Amino acid sequence: MSNKLTGSVVVIGGGISGMLSALDLANSGYYVYLVEKGPSIGGVMAQLDKTFPTNDCAM
Amino acid sequence: MNVDLCVGCGACAEKCPGKFDDTYNAGLIKRTAIYVEYPQAVPLKYGINPDVCLKLTKDKCGNCQDVCPANAIDYTQTEETITINAGSIIFSPGFTAFNPSKFDNYNYAGFPNVVTSMEFERILSATGPTMGHVTTFPGLPLKPKKKKDKLLAEKRKDPKKIAWFQCVGSRDINKCDNPYCSSVCCMYAVKEAIIAKEHAGGDLDCSIFYMDMRTPGKDFEKYYQNAKEKHGINFIRSKVHSVTQNPDTNDLDIRYVDEMGQIIDDTYDMIVLSVGLEISEETKDLAQKLGIDLTPGGFCKTGSFEPVTSSRDGIFVSGVFNNPKDIPESVLDASAAASAAGDALSRARDTLTLELEKAKEINVAGERPRIGAFICDCGSNIKGVVDCEAVTQYARTLPYVEFADEAMYACSQDAQNKMVEYIKEKKLNRIVVAACTPKTHEPLFQETLSNAGLNKYLFEMTNIRNHNSWVHKNNPDIATQKAKDLVRMAVAKAALAEPLKEEKIDVNDSVVVIGGGLAGMASAKSLATQGYKTHIIEKKEKLGGEAHKLYKTAQGEDVQTHLDELIKEIEQNENITVHCNTSLESVDGFVGNFKSTLKTNGKELDLEYGVAVLATGAKAFVPDEYEYGKDDRIITSLDLDKMFKENDAGLDAINSAVFIQCVGSRQPDRPYCSRVCCTHSIDNAIELKERKPDMDVFIIYRDIRTYGEKELLYKKARELGVIFFRYDVDQKPEVSIKNDKLLIELIDHVLNQPIQIEADLLTLATAIVPRKDEKLANFFKVPLNDEGFFVEKHAKLGPAEFATDGVFLAGSGHYPKPVNEAITQGRASASRALTLLAKKDNLFTSGVVASADPLKCSECGVCVSICPYSAPGFMTDGRFEGKARVNAVLCKGCGLCVASCRSGALHLRGFDTSQIFSQIFALGEVV
Numbered sequence: 001m002s003n004k005l006t007g008s009v010v011v012i013g014g015g016i017s018g019m020l021s022a023l024d025l026a027n028s029g030y031y032v033y034l035v036e037k038g039p040s041i042g043g044v045m046a047q048l049d050k051t052f053p054t055n056d057c058a059m
Numbered sequence: 060m061n062v063d064l065c066v067g068c069g070a071c072a073e074k075c076p077g078k079f080d081d082t083y084n085a086g087l088i089k090r091t092a093i094y095v096e097y098p099q100a101v102p103l104k105y106g107i108n109p110d111v112c113l114k115l116t117k118d119k120c121g122n123c124q125d126v127c128p129a130n131a132i133d134y135t136q137t138e139e140t141i142t143i144n145a146g147s148i149i150f151s152p153g154f155t156a157f158n159p160s161k162f163d164n165y166n167y168a169g170f171p172n173v174v175t176s177m178e179f180e181r182i183l184s185a186t187g188p189t190m191g192h193v194t195t196f197p198g199l200p201l202k203p204k205k206k207k208d209k210l211l212a213e214k215r216k217d218p219k220k221i222a223w224f225q226c227v228g229s230r231d232i233n234k235c236d237n238p239y240c241s242s243v244c245c246m247y248a249v250k251e252a253i254i255a256k257e258h259a260g261g262d263l264d265c266s267i268f269y270m271d272m273r274t275p276g277k278d279f280e281k282y283y284q285n286a287k288e289k290h291g292i293n294f295i296r297s298k299v300h301s302v303t304q305n306p307d308t309n310d311l312d313i314r315y316v317d318e319m320g321q322i323i324d325d326t327y328d329m330i331v332l333s334v335g336l337e338i339s340e341e342t343k344d345l346a347q348k349l350g351i352d353l354t355p356g357g358f359c360k361t362g363s364f365e366p367v368t369s370s371r372d373g374i375f376v377s378g379v380f381n382n383p384k385d386i387p388e389s390v391l392d393a394s395a396a397a398s399a400a401g402d403a404l405s406r407a408r409d410t411l412t413l414e415l416e417k418a419k420e421i422n423v424a425g426e427r428p429r430i431g432a433f434i435c436d437c438g439s440n441i442k443g444v445v446d447c448e449a450v451t452q453y454a455r456t457l458p459y460v461e462f463a464d465e466a467m468y469a470c471s472q473d474a475q476n477k478m479v480e481y482i483k484e485k486k487l488n489r490i491v492v493a494a495c496t497p498k499t500h501e502p503l504f505q506e507t508l509s510n511a512g513l514n515k516y517l518f519e520m521t522n523i524r525n526h527n528s529w530v531h532k533n534n535p536d537i538a539t540q541k542a543k544d545l546v547r548m549a550v551a552k553a554a555l556a557e558p559l560k561e562e563k564i565d566v567n568d569s570v571v572v573i574g575g576g577l578a579g580m581a582s583a584k585s586l587a588t589q590g591y592k593t594h595i596i597e598k599k600e601k602l603g604g605e606a607h608k609l610y611k612t613a614q615g616e617d618v619q620t621h622l623d624e625l626i627k628e629i630e631q632n633e634n635i636t637v638h639c640n641t642s643l644e645s646v647d648g649f650v651g652n653f654k655s656t657l658k659t660n661g662k663e664l665d666l667e668y669g670v671a672v673l674a675t676g677a678k679a680f681v682p683d684e685y686e687y688g689k690d691d692r693i694i695t696s697l698d699l700d701k702m703f704k705e706n707d708a709g710l711d712a713i714n715s716a717v718f719i720q721c722v723g724s725r726q727p728d729r730p731y732c733s734r735v736c737c738t739h740s741i742d743n744a745i746e747l748k749e750r751k752p753d754m755d756v757f758i759i760y761r762d763i764r765t766y767g768e769k770e771l772l773y774k775k776a777r778e779l780g781v782i783f784f785r786y787d788v789d790q791k792p793e794v795s796i797k798n799d800k801l802l803i804e805l806i807d808h809v810l811n812q813p814i815q816i817e818a819d820l821l822t823l824a825t826a827i828v829p830r831k832d833e834k835l836a837n838f839f840k841v842p843l844n845d846e847g848f849f850v851e852k853h854a855k856l857g858p859a860e861f862a863t864d865g866v867f868l869a870g871s872g873h874y875p876k877p878v879n880e881a882i883t884q885g886r887a888s889a890s891r892a893l894t895l896l897a898k899k900d901n902l903f904t905s906g907v908v909a910s911a912d913p914l915k916c917s918e919c920g921v922c923v924s925i926c927p928y929s930a931p932g933f934m935t936d937g938r939f940e941g942k943a944r945v946n947a948v949l950c951k952g953c954g955l956c957v958a959s960c961r962s963g964a965l966h967l968r969g970f971d972t973s974q975i976f977s978q979i980f981a982l983g984e985v986v
Contacts, residue, residue, distance in 0.1 A: 006145055007410040008411050009149060009397075009401075010147075012148065012150050012152060013378070013380075016389055016393070017377045017392055021393040021394070024894055025400060027898075028401060028893040030401060031411035031412055039100070040095065040097075040102060044153060046100075047180060048184075049184040051250075052279070053246070053282035055253070056854075
């Protein structure tokens with residue numbers, strides 16, 4: 001392995017998990033490529049109406 | 060589609076004739092070939108489905124190009140390959156919902172009123188195809204055109220009885236190949252039933268057919284009990300065999316066997332199939348390309364001690380792909396994967412990110428206000444209703460307005476560039492934008508102000524879209540008048556705006572982790588690896604916490620070997636200082652600037668630090684029933700682990716072993732599920748069976764909660780001959796010792812007969828109870844819930860941090876959790892803390908904070924007691940000793956103190972009384 005590290009991360013998948021990984025990394029000093037197959041990020045959570053157990057709006 | 064040019068106006072979709080399934084609405088309706096997934100989509104850019112676009116398939120149409128005002132449509136685009144160099148990969152591809160079409164017994168494909176839970180989710184949603192109205196035949200168009208559809212639509216009704224069938228595509232190797240539990244369906248079914256009743260009114264009859272109710276998450280059990288007791292939802296423990304349809308009414312007839320063995324026939328208007336989570340073939344292929352190992356269920360293989368690390372170096376995983384899980388666990392996985400990916404690249408941190416260059420701020424103090432007003436058309440969103448030109452003309456007549464302009468999209472890049480030019484050219488010193496909502500767009504405009512050298516608080520935004528054109532569509536004249544009123548009010552307020560200063564917060568970049576268990580050590584390890592001095596405070600004499608008492612993880616790893624390795628790593632890490640036998644005596648300060656006194660064996664030490672992680676864990680409940688303590692043969696789960704660890708000779712003498720579940724859990728005095736005990740007992744039962752196959756092993760349980768792929772352990776235990784008996788909480792098993800015989804009596808739920816087991820060993824699966832550390836909670840101003848667990852910032856989106864800035868949370872102090880989840884949350888808390896520590900030189904307070912005028916303060920203390928963030932306090936020295944002062948770092952700008960101050964001493968910057976009154980007076984002005 002070469003000694004040179006690249007300070008960037010590819011996050012594959014723009015659902016709730018991918019988005020938050022990307023935000024955490026970008027906010028702590030790493031360059032992030034967020035790759036999503038679909039036309040927008042948000043994933044399945046954006047399709048949900050409410051979330052348990054607080055019944056908060058998922059959107 | 061050229062996404063840089065698309066402004067998301069939607070003109071194209073209005074004219075598009077192509078149609079295909081709207082996957083966002085679970086295929087219940089169609090969408091146009093040029094589309095955005097949903098109105099709130101990010102980015103809000105239209106895309107074309109090339110398979111159904113008439114232009115791309117047949118070279119006909121071209122409507123969208125004709126009507127696009129931004130020239131964004133480009134039919135010549137082709138797929139591009141881009142190569143990216145990266146140090147790590149985080150793979151979070153998610154799941155697909157199980158497709159129940161192949162289940163002929165439920166006939167999802169044939170019966171229109173059998174729907175999936177995903178479809179039902181959209182039916183409940185206000186943005187869904189029925190706008191939240193629960194109706195039968197949800198897949199039919201609202202105004203059907205085909206004759207067949209019209210006939211069905213006549214039978215459409217508001218359902219009176221809905222049933223949910225659990226475990227469709229989960230825990231099933233008979234009809235599909237998914238042996239695992241999908242972890243989320245029990246809870247979402249309960250939620251859907253509650254919301255359906257809310258939407259449809261109280262007389263809607265909701266029944267959930269289930270095998271085991273699995274509600275092992277934080278506050279889930281209470282939610283389930285409330286559903287039963289408060290909302291009147293029926294829970295029926297049965298797997299429904301089949302569904303038939305009444306050909307006249309399309310009602311659904313079901314037949315099932317209840318717990319007493321009776322065959323019951325019933326009729327429902329709708330049936331919701333609670334479909335499980337699956338990893339798609341596409342994801343499995345990609346995983347293979349990436350070279351990472353999968354579990355039999357198709358999920359990523361990870362270890363309990365590195366729970367987000369794949370089998371391939373440098374690739375980390377999170378979300379459902381890393382075992383079925385709900386939103387908060389996916390959120391924890393996300394941060395944990397970020398921490399792991401960052402740990403691997405810590406030397407290269409800050410090498411590829413850029414600092415934003417800031418324009419020098421122009422001093423506008425003492426200048427007469429020169430207001431620039433920008434009126435946005437939002438395509439046809441506003442202009443379709445409001446006469447924007449008239450509003451712009453009107454704005455020019457208002458006091459202090461030097462310049463007003465109308466923009467098709469004020470938020471577009473070219474409009475922003477123009478705004479910068481106008482500010483410079485016209486020497487504008489206050490800006491008003493009348494457009495959409497400041498919630499999404501205020502930061503963008505404020506950045507533009509900063510780029511032009513204006514203080515970003517010299518800005519006022521008014522919403523003439525959501526509050527106006529959208530709600531007064533049928534009254535364009537009144538809407539135009541209202542837009543003028545709103546602009547006049549905004550101008551009046553902006554004229555009084557002053558530049559506000561954001562105070563720099565000094566951040567001490569060392570960290571204190573309280574609690575040296577697995578979660579605390581995982582957190583400290585990541586923080587130290589990324590270069591931060593970290594102190595672990597442990598009250599016991601050594602690191603490791605409760606994990607010292609565990610034998611194996613659910614995945615079969617030996618806990619002690621891994622624990623020893625981790626402790627060694629922690630002790631050898633030069634960035635970590637371990638303080639054992641140490642208590643925390645005091646905490647002062649706030650984010651970035653905490654001060655504490657530690658006490659180690661009577662010796663005191665002062666410590667300054669910027670952030671704290673609370674990882675104080677939980678402990679095993681000491682049973683007060685089932686004759687515990689009266690006989691050596693009655694032990695707890697941890698005692699049994701100890702016997703395994705020590706290879707206790709007594710194990711060989713056991714011929715009959717019994718486990719009783721939920722000892723201290725899921726009962727009125729402790730109404731939560733302890734999450735780990737089902738798996739723990741099953742694991743230990745397997746261990747006993749493997750050591751001595753002819754041993755009789757019984758597990759007496761209420762619901763088996765082996766969520767995710769832990770279900771495979773449950774299956775294995777049954778295959779090995781472990782016998783499961785179920786009991787109800789109001790008919791607990793009875794334990795007695797008669798003539799030195801250890802006897803367990805219970806009512807068998809299949810035979811409905813009392814049975815008696817003679818045991819050589821009785822293991823009580825005891826609850827996990829929190830430490831209820833009120834002193835620590837008060838130190839850091841963080842809340843505890845009724846049971847004594849810490850309350851996180853947000854149940855879904857902030858599970859590893861507190862609402863108090865700079866304080867983070869990990870481990871069983873949050874909620875009981877197994878080894879892998881404790882480590883995930885430890886890493887997650889580190890990642891959240893890192894985002895704050897990384898701002899070391901760049902952390903500022905908001906400008907919108909309260910301030911106190913000491914000359915007017917009457918020292919009444921109302922502000923001090925009313926503030927939820929502890930921002931106001933009394934000055935302790937100087938000329939104004941005893942008067943109130945607001946700590947800008949802690950202030951969130953909510954205004955509670957300002958409204959409650961009886962002396963008028965408190966002011967909220969940016970929302971001063973004079974500004975609010977000026978708006979109100981401007982509203983009253985007759986135009």
